[in-house]
Amino acid sequence: MKRLILICAVVTLVGGMVLAQPADQTAQVNVTAVVNGLFRLTLNTAAINYALDPGQTDNTQSVVANVRTNQNVAWFLKLHKNHDLTMGAETIPSANFTYTGSGGAGGWTDGEFPAVAAVGYTAAASEYKVTGTGLNLTTTYSLTIPDDQTAGTYTNTITYTLTVTP
Amino acid sequence: MADGLGRLAAPQSPNVKSMVKKAYILSALGLMIAPLASLAQGAISLNVWPPKIELSVMPGESCTGIINVDNKGSAVANIMTYISDVGMNIQGDVTFPEGGSLPYSCEPWLLVNPEQFRLAQGASRQVRYTLKVPKDAAGTYLACVFVQTKPEDRPFATGSAISARVGSLIIVNVTGTGAKAAELFSLGTRQSKDGKQAQVELGIRNKGNVLLRPTGTIEIKSEAGFTVEKVEFNQDKQAVLPFSERLYPIAISPNVEPGAYRLIATIDYGGRELLAGETKIYLVAAGPAAKAEDKDKREKAKAEPSSRPAKTGSAAAAPKASPEEINALLAQGTKLYSSGEYQQALGVWQRVLKLDPGNAAASRNLARTKEKIEALKKAKGG
Numbered sequence: 001m002k003r004l005i006l007i008c009a010v011v012t013l014v015g016g017m018v019l020a021q022p023a024d025q026t027a028q029v030n031v032t033a034v035v036n037g038l039f040r041l042t043l044n045t046a047a048i049n050y051a052l053d054p055g056q057t058d059n060t061q062s063v064v065a066n067v068r069t070n071q072n073v074a075w076f077l078k079l080h081k082n083h084d085l086t087m088g089a090e091t092i093p094s095a096n097f098t099y100t101g102s103g104g105a106g107g108w109t110d111g112e113f114p115a116v117a118a119v120g121y122t123a124a125a126s127e128y129k130v131t132g133t134g135l136n137l138t139t140t141y142s143l144t145i146p147d148d149q150t151a152g153t154y155t156n157t158i159t160y161t162l163t164v165t166p
Numbered sequence: 167m168a169d170g171l172g173r174l175a176a177p178q179s180p181n182v183k184s185m186v187k188k189a190y191i192l193s194a195l196g197l198m199i200a201p202l203a204s205l206a207q208g209a210i211s212l213n214v215w216p217p218k219i220e221l222s223v224m225p226g227e228s229c230t231g232i233i234n235v236d237n238k239g240s241a242v243a244n245i246m247t248y249i250s251d252v253g254m255n256i257q258g259d260v261t262f263p264e265g266g267s268l269p270y271s272c273e274p275w276l277l278v279n280p281e282q283f284r285l286a287q288g289a290s291r292q293v294r295y296t297l298k299v300p301k302d303a304a305g306t307y308l309a310c311v312f313v314q315t316k317p318e319d320r321p322f323a324t325g326s327a328i329s330a331r332v333g334s335l336i337i338v339n340v341t342g343t344g345a346k347a348a349e350l351f352s353l354g355t356r357q358s359k360d361g362k363q364a365q366v367e368l369g370i371r372n373k374g375n376v377l378l379r380p381t382g383t384i385e386i387k388s389e390a391g392f393t394v395e396k397v398e399f400n401q402d403k404q405a406v407l408p409f410s411e412r413l414y415p416i417a418i419s420p421n422v423e424p425g426a427y428r429l430i431a432t433i434d435y436g437g438r439e440l441l442a443g444e445t446k447i448y449l450v451a452a453g454p455a456a457k458a459e460d461k462d463k464r465e466k467a468k469a470e471p472s473s474r475p476a477k478t479g480s481a482a483a484a485p486k487a488s489p490e491e492i493n494a495l496l497a498q499g500t501k502l503y504s505s506g507e508y509q510q511a512l513g514v515w516q517r518v519l520k521l522d523p524g525n526a527a528a529s530r531n532l533a534r535t536k537e538k539i540e541a542l543k544k545a546k547g548g
Contacts, residue, residue, distance in 0.1 A: 036215070037213075037215035037216055037234070038213060038215070039213060039214055039215055039216070039217040039332065040211060040212065040213040040214075040236075040238060040332075041211070041212055041330050041331075041332050042209055042210065042211035042212075042238065042239070042330075043209065043210045043211070043328055043330050044209055045209075045328060046210055046241075046317065046318070046327065046328050047317075047320065047322075047325060047326065047327050047328060048325045048326045048328065049322060049323040049324070049325040050323055050324045050325045051323050051324070052324070061325075063328060066211075069217070071216075071217060073217065073218065074402055074404060075217070076260070081326070085324065085325075085326070092324075116261070116262075117261075117262055118259070119259050119260075125402060128402070141326075143324075145324075152324075153323060153324050154324040154325075155320065155324065155325065155326065155327065156326050156327075157317050157326060157327045157328070157329055158326045158327070158328055158329070159314070159328075159329040159330070159331055160328070160329070160330050160331070161262075161312075161331045161332075161333065162330075162331075162332045162333070163217065163260065163310065163332070163333035163335060164217045164218050164333075164335055165258075165260055165404060165405070166218075166252060166254070166260065166308060166335060166337060166377060166405045166407065
């Protein structure tokens with residue numbers, strides 16, 4: 001009898017302990033991940049330099065523009081010069097300094113550097129979002145020094161512009 | 167042993183002396199090479215976010231916001247910020263004329279701060295813009311905040327310094343003042359730029375004061391009425407600016423056989439009615455790709471009742487003045503408008519339209535100037 005009472009007491013105790021366990025509880029942790037916006041233009045060089053003789057042409061210099069964006073939006077790359085290559089009043093004719101674009105699946109407009117920002121490259125729809133290492137767009141410069149060009153250092157600034165369409 | 171400055175001068179062995187000498191030479195070489203190395207590596211890299219900001223602001227109210235600028239380049243960057251207008255030619259090429267020169271410019275209402283700053287390699291900076299919309303503003307206005315690197319590295323020989331600039335486009339919709347109106351002014355075919363493919367060219371004239379993003383479908387039907395091609399129009403929602411015209415090229419599949427077809431356009435510009443246009447086209451084979459035939463075989467377009475008749479080719483009549491004269495008048499009008507001489511500007515736009523009835527810029531400016539005059543009259547109680 002004592003043994004039976006003891007067993008009952010143990011069962012009651014264990015059952016009580018089990019029942020006394022709190023019900024399953026849930027708690028929420030809100031996770032917020034902010035993905036930073038990317039609309040980036042990288043140019044591989046800060047200057048293009050030539051040392052040429054009169055009559056000589058150089059087609060070897062280039063600027064690589066790398067575009068990265070994680071927003072799926074139409075964009076384009078424009079380029080323009082602030083003025084022709086000049087040294088005081090002396091100027092290398094505009095037609096002697098040109099560029100040719102390459103790279104990307106979109107459309108290039110080649111030729112002389114315009115004085116106001118004009119479309120150089122228009123992104124194809126497949127390039128509206130370019131992540132990873134981005135899209136490399138190469139502009140290869142061509143400069144021909146006229147035979148009668150006065151000796152000296154002729155300079156200007158070429159600006160690359162990256163924007164989206166309205 | 168202490169020297170005059172209280173430091174201990176350690177006796178140096180010839181080996182140590184030679185090492186110190188080498189270190190000096192290497193440091194000097196390093197100092198000489200470093201700028202050249204940075205020039206060669208020389209990456210200029212600007213990240214500007216967001217690239218487009220669309221705001222809805224009540225007339226007479228102000229708002230401010232932030233543009234984030236990161237220097238991801240390999241050197242310190244000297245940055246300048248400034249605001250330009252945003253224009254678009256009929257082909258959809260975006261232009262950035264001087265601030266305040268276009269009638270739908272919000273450049274005069276915008277300020278950016280700071281206008282110049284230095285940004286260390288890897289550093290970020292916020293540029294704040296403040297916009298104050300005038301009480302009489304109506305419709306959509308645009309501007310672009312540019313963030314540009316000042317070219318530090320001048321070429322050491324003949325050549326070019328390179329600068330990068332990234333724009334953040336600002337589109338301001340003045341709440342409750344927008345009026346949507348559009349028409350189809352051109353529907354036909356032409357060659358793609360590379361001459362390899364025929365394409366549909368669809369012209370939309372935005373007659374309202376808000377930016378439109380028309381979408382729709384273009385159907386090519388055989389004369390028997392079977393659809394041979396159906397193309398979604400402007401899926402990426404390219405805009406046509408207020409009081410402007412835009413021609414949209416739409417590629418035709420090279421699989422469409424040469425022959426006569428009906429071209430049917432149904433366009434939703436977000437207004438009350440759909441625009442619809444229909445024209446006959448004739449495609450002829452040109453090597454591997456189809457070629458659009460432009461002249462006699464194209465018939466005049468027939469329009470659905472809900473739209474204005476579409477025309478093939480250009481809708482504009484030949485100007486009665488040279489482009490230089492027209493441009494000079496446009497510049498004069500813009501100058502008058504910018505200086506608040508609206509009545510005189512109105513006269514100039516009307517003169518341009520007499521000389522060149524199809525001039526889109528003059529029509530747009532005329533409408534905007536009329537609006538401005540009306541708004542001023544209302545403000546004066548007249």
